[in-house]
Amino acid sequence: MKSMKKFAIAALAAATLGSAAAPALADSTGIGAIYLDDVGFYAAVRKGIQDGANSMGKKIELLETNARADPGAEASFIDRLISADVKAIILSAVSADGSVRAIRRAHEAGIPVVCYNTCINDADMKKYVYAYAVADPTEFGRQLGDVAADYFIAQGIKEPKIGVLNCEFVEVCVKRREGFEAALKAKVPGYVISANQRGTVLDDAVSVSDQMLSANPDINAFFGEGGDAGTGAVRTIKQRGLTGKVVVFAADMTSSAATELADFSVMKAVADVSGQGIGKLALEQALNGAEGKKAADIVVPMGISIFKSADDAKKWLETHKDGLS
Incomplete structure (x- = not known):
């Protein structure tokens, strides 16, 4: 045997x-x-x-x-x-x-x-x-949403319109959005989720974010819940000539996400778990x-990192040559 x-x-x-x-x-x-x-x-x-x-x-x-x-x-x-x-x-x-x-x-x-x-x-x-x-996925979303809310307040946007590129076939992404929305509700209660569709693979994220902007031209920002959602939304925004008008807050740090954050013209923050x-x-x-x-407890917690400046992104790129978080 x-x-x-x-x-x-x-x-x-x-x-x-x-x-x-x-x-x-x-x-x-x-x-x-x-x-x-x-x-x-x-x-x-x-x-x-x-x-x-x-x-x-x-x-x-x-x-x-x-x-x-x-x-x-x-x-x-x-x-x-x-x-x-x-x-x-x-x-x-x-x-x-x-x-x-x-x-x-x-x-x-x-x-x-x-x-x-x-x-x-x-x-x-x-x-x-x-x-x-x-x-904690709810805390993950809350921390990123807090940065987004501060951005809207600084820009004088009291009723931000947001497009969500989701990965909500898994519960963790639902909780990320719930945390993100909780932070917005606390600081900019007039926010609106204009659209919420799946799009974490790069090509899908580009296509879906483009469709969202066609249907909702007043969108102020995108929230990418995971994968390449945020990078895809950035690509769409730049292709449409909307740099400076629409921004992105994303989950999951990658080389492409870090490069866009280092540019800082569209990507404004990335939340990440190593x-x-x-x-x-x-x-x-x-x-x-x-x-x-x-086991002392079933849940074993892992830390959350928020990158919210071009310098943060440049440092990440310097220390992650292989592009893996």
Whole structure:
């Protein structure tokens, strides 16, 4: 039976994306890692997990895949990880409810599951999840919304019209917007959300923000909830010749977002959670679970950073040559 488990792990590792050569399987700890995407924040998370695996003084076999926001792909890979007898699974859950069954199967197989960034609904999380590494999404949105509100006040805009480019297929993005709106309501209660549509991939963000401006030419600002939403909105604004008239407040720092913030003509602030930092934190929790340690609390908090000046952006670019937060 043991030889069959070793064969299953080896076969799984060969099928996963980017798995580096690992130490002898008999002497290593198999950890499954699932990403929602392979660029931006999730690329940074992956690097954090991989760097952590190489620096923790333990032999770790990472078995990785990209679920591409597909609950079916996520469930299938979790089942393969269970068959491979991994010692823990790290994932950003695709769906608060749709990911529950697969995570429950891992839990029932005795495999600790660690969420990062997104997870399943609270009730099931308490039953089936070992730890959840996350920055408070409501606070994340509130801090960025506070900067946006101060901008509107400084510009004398009492009833700002805002277009939202969302990622609200995951609950964390809904909470980001709720925090953003709470900050606006406290300082500029006359604000209006003119439109709210999905658009985190760059090409989609460009197209959707362009459509929003056609339908709502009085939009003063865009809020990009994640991914390349903010960068896409900036591109549309510049293409339309609206620099100086419409601004952007965005989530998730990338090289392109930092470059636009350094320019500061359209992008005015970026809120960020270090992907590499959260990857390392999630891996630490996974190893604790694999070793049978009791978690002090399910939620393991991660810090939030707000970049709101050209100098902030230039410093970020200087210290993140690889473009990963």
